[in-house]
Amino acid sequence: MARDGSLLLALPAAKLIEPLPPMPSVERTISLHEHAREPRPATTLRWPVAEVEALLALPFADLLFQAQQVHRQHHQPNSVQLSTLLSIKTGGCSEDCGYCSQAKRHHTELEETPLLDLDTVRTAAQKAKESGATRFCMGAAWRGPKQRDLEPVLDMVREVKALGLETCCTLGMLKEGQAEQLRDAGLDYYNHNLDTAPEYYGEVITTRHYQDRLDTLDRVRAAGINVCCGGIVGMGESRRQRAALIAELANLDPHPESVPINNLVQVEGTPLHDRMQGQPALDVFEFVRTVAVARITMPTALVRLSAGRRELGEAGQALCFLAGANSIFYGEQLLTTGNPDVDADRALFAALGIIA
Numbered sequence: 290m291a292r293d294g295s296l297l298l299a300l301p302a303a304k305l306i307e308p309l310p311p312m313p314s315v316e317r318t319i320s321l322h323e324h325a326r327e328p329r330p331a332t333t334l335r336w337p338v339a340e341v342e343a344l345l346a347l348p349f350a351d352l353l354f355q356a357q358q359v360h361r362q363h364h365q366p367n368s369v370q371l372s373t374l375l376s377i378k379t380g381g382c383s384e385d386c387g388y389c390s391q392a393k394r395h396h397t398e399l400e401e402t403p404l405l406d407l408d409t410v411r412t413a414a415q416k417a418k419e420s421g422a423t424r425f426c427m428g429a430a431w432r433g434p435k436q437r438d439l440e441p442v443l444d445m446v447r448e449v450k451a452l453g454l455e456t457c458c459t460l461g462m463l464k465e466g467q468a469e470q471l472r473d474a475g476l477d478y479y480n481h482n483l484d485t486a487p488e489y490y491g492e493v494i495t496t497r498h499y500q501d502r503l504d505t506l507d508r509v510r511a512a513g514i515n516v517c518c519g520g521i522v523g524m525g526e527s528r529r530q531r532a533a534l535i536a537e538l539a540n541l542d543p544h545p546e547s548v549p550i551n552n553l554v555q556v557e558g559t560p561l562h563d564r565m566q567g568q569p570a571l572d573v574f575e576f577v578r579t580v581a582v583a584r585i586t587m588p589t590a591l592v593r594l595s596a597g598r599r600e601l602g603e604a605g606q607a608l609c610f611l612a613g614a615n616s617i618f619y620g621e622q623l624l625t626t627g628n629p630d631v632d633a634d635r636a637l638f639a640a641l642g643i644i645a
């Protein structure tokens with residue numbers, strides 16, 4: 290019987306306990322990534338790209354059924370975790386990420402604002418807690434923090450932690466020793482995305498390399514901070530490249546604890562807006578498929594519906610929850626773009642019987 294004794298009662302018992310196929314395990318050396326400074330060592334690849342691509346190509350209902358089975362083995366089926374984002378330093382960034390409103394070289398008319406003060410951050414975190422968020426994520430438009438940048442952020446982490454919230458930061462690349470300082474201040478999660486497949490990465494970003502991102506993730510992991518790492522879909526990548534992104538994430542050892550799946554928000558003035566103009570965002574079913582495959586390949590992760598959630602609509606979001614998404618960004622603002630209203634999210638959860 291299903292753990293909550295509901296939905297699946299009408300199905301024959303044999304179907305419910307049907308074991309999942311074993312996790313693939315293939316010994317292989319990961320090839321040199323584009324822009325990599327050195328080859329990654331031989332490792333056990335749990336998820337070859339071809340297998341992830343095969344999952345993406347399953348009939349929709351079969352894929353969702355498999356994802357739902359994995360989901361129910363590892364998570365409360367009707368529960369969604371809420372994270373609230375705050376941009377603590379906005380715009381003026383030196384990097385050239387093709388999707389980003391905050392790169393100073395893009396013409397997005399975004400106003401640059403300096404690092405927020407501690408009171409403003411505390412008040413925002415308190416408000417997020419009162420609205421029901423359990424995690425507070427502070428984002429800064431930096432290539433990476435300098436030591437003089439990091440110190441005020443450490444104070445913010447301490448304050449947010451003291452409110453009883455889980456803490457998360459996304460500050461760009463970390464240098465040696467910085468993850469330890471964040472950990473000692475009470476940081477629970479560090480968000481740093483791989484963004485896309487290694488082979489598509491150079492089409493999106495040139496000012497930092499894939500290996501730089503992997504190095505930062507290694508530092509976060511080595512410091513004992515939980516890893517929040519995902520990517521963006523709908524940037525003009527192929528299905529094979531979406532599979533390659535998911536495979537990269539799933540083959541991190543261990544896989545990330547949180548996996549944000551962003552649907553590109555096409556911001557006017559960014560190179561990706563220009564490139565994608567006229568094309569709608571990724572097909573909703575393909576987005577749901579990506580979520581399902583993230584769930585199957587990273588069974589214990591929180592899979593988070595992130596940027597682009599508004600555009601999914603209510604039915605699209607419901608399908609994502611069915612596919613195993615169990616976390617959202619909650620609150621009217623992401624970093625510089627909009628997000629569904631808190632009231633709309635509450636109404637959707639009530640309609641779906643979701644407990645947040």
Ligand code: SAM
Binds near residue numbers: 552624
């Ligand atoms: N500057 C830091 C960095 O790049 O690591 C932290 C902030 S950055 C905005 C965090 C992530 O937000 C990016 O890695 C990207 O995955 C996501 N993101 C940014 N702009 C986006 C957009 N327009 N659409 C979808 N995701 C976006």
Ligand code: DTB
Binds near residue numbers: 390482549624
């Ligand atoms: C993540 O993967 N998505 C969030 C968070 N991590 C920092 C950011 C989404 C940003 C969307 C565009 C914006 O609001 O500027």
Ligand code: SF4
Binds near residue numbers: 385390429432461
């Ligand atoms: Fe800067 Fe981060 Fe935006 Fe890239 S994603 S331009 S690093 S703020």
